[in-house]
Amino acid sequence: MMAADQIPTALVDRLRSARRVAVLTGAGVSAESGIPTFRDALDGLWSRFDPRELATPDAFIRHPARVQAWYRHRDRLVDACAPNPAHETLTDFYARFETFSLITQNVDGLHRRAGSEAAVRLHGSLNDWRCFACARPAPPPDVRSETDVPGRCPICRGLLRPGVVWFGEPLPPDELDRAMEAAATADVFLSVGTSGEVYPAAGLPEMARQQHAFVAEINPQATPLSAGMDAVIRLPAGRALPAIARALDS
Numbered sequence: 001m002m003a004a005d006q007i008p009t010a011l012v013d014r015l016r017s018a019r020r021v022a023v024l025t026g027a028g029v030s031a032e033s034g035i036p037t038f039r040d041a042l043d044g045l046w047s048r049f050d051p052r053e054l055a056t057p058d059a060f061i062r063h064p065a066r067v068q069a070w071y072r073h074r075d076r077l078v079d080a081c082a083p084n085p086a087h088e089t090l091t092d093f094y095a096r097f098e099t100f101s102l103i104t105q106n107v108d109g110l111h112r113r114a115g116s117e118a119a120v121r122l123h124g125s126l127n128d129w130r131c132f133a134c135a136r137p138a139p140p141p142d143v144r145s146e147t148d149v150p151g152r153c154p155i156c157r158g159l160l161r162p163g164v165v166w167f168g169e170p171l172p173p174d175e176l177d178r179a180m181e182a183a184a185t186a187d188v189f190l191s192v193g194t195s196g197e198v199y200p201a202a203g204l205p206e207m208a209r210q211q212h213a214f215v216a217e218i219n220p221q222a223t224p225l226s227a228g229m230d231a232v233i234r235l236p237a238g239r240a241l242p243a244i245a246r247a248l249d250s
């Protein structure tokens with residue numbers, strides 16, 4: 001059975017009685033804001049750029065200005081975008097459920113700009129630059145091209161890096177703990193706009209399901225996680241999440 005706009009009735013019923021709700025978001029939640037995802041075939045960042053050249057500590061050590069310029073380019077792109085109805089609906093979920101946990105893999109800060117300051121940021125943030133050597137926070141470097149002089153720490157002269165988690169790096173342990181706690185105790189867990197390719201984030205829906213949560217996916221495309229879901233909604237997040245909110249209000 002489907003409620004209006006293809007929202008499964010079982011999901012609406014479970015959300016109505018849920019005390020603890022958790023949502024994992026990925027790049028798809030910001031797609032309708034105009035921010036490219038990573039793995040979509042046509043405009044995904046990793047179909048146009050090689051992550052090994054831009055998103056690893058080795059790449060940064062080899063080409064610091066190139067990596068700094070790429071992340072500053074993404075900063076500017078994100079600054080020019082605004083949160084969409086998916087981000088806004090998730091912010092409203094804090095008031096709607098007794099306990100709501102928003103866990104994001106996104107580094108774009110759009111959940112925060114939509115008012116979800118408490119979101120768990122598993123992969124860090126594009127904004128929080130710091131020194132690669134001494135780890136002190138620092139303002140973003142003004143580097144626009146790989147031929148520029150790389151930006152350095154004003155205190156120790158170490159190279160500046162963006163506050164994102166790169167391939168091969170551990171996730172921030174406190175954020176991961178909060179995410180796992182939310183997944184393990186959720187009554188309903190939603191996976192929204194993620195390809196489910198990158199662990200440990202991709203393991204959270206299964207962790208929730210094993211603890212008897214009702215698990216649902218919102219994604220226009222099937223993912224490796226789809227088979228383990230209790231419900232799937234094949235709609236863009238900016239349409240599905242407001243439709244869920246309307247179904248809960250009706």
Ligand code: OAD
Pocket residue numbers: 025026027028029031032037038039040044105106107123164165166167192193194195196197198218219220221223235236237238
């Ligand atoms: P991906 O690019 O891997 O996946 C984006 C998903 O969003 C795909 O499954 C799309 O089908 C889906 N999608 C596209 N438009 C959508 C929309 N309007 N509504 C809902 N879903 C939509 O992005 P992530 O899963 O976030 O890591 O990627 C995970 C991690 O891989 C990222 O955090 C990043 C990347 O390497 C780091 O930067 C550490």
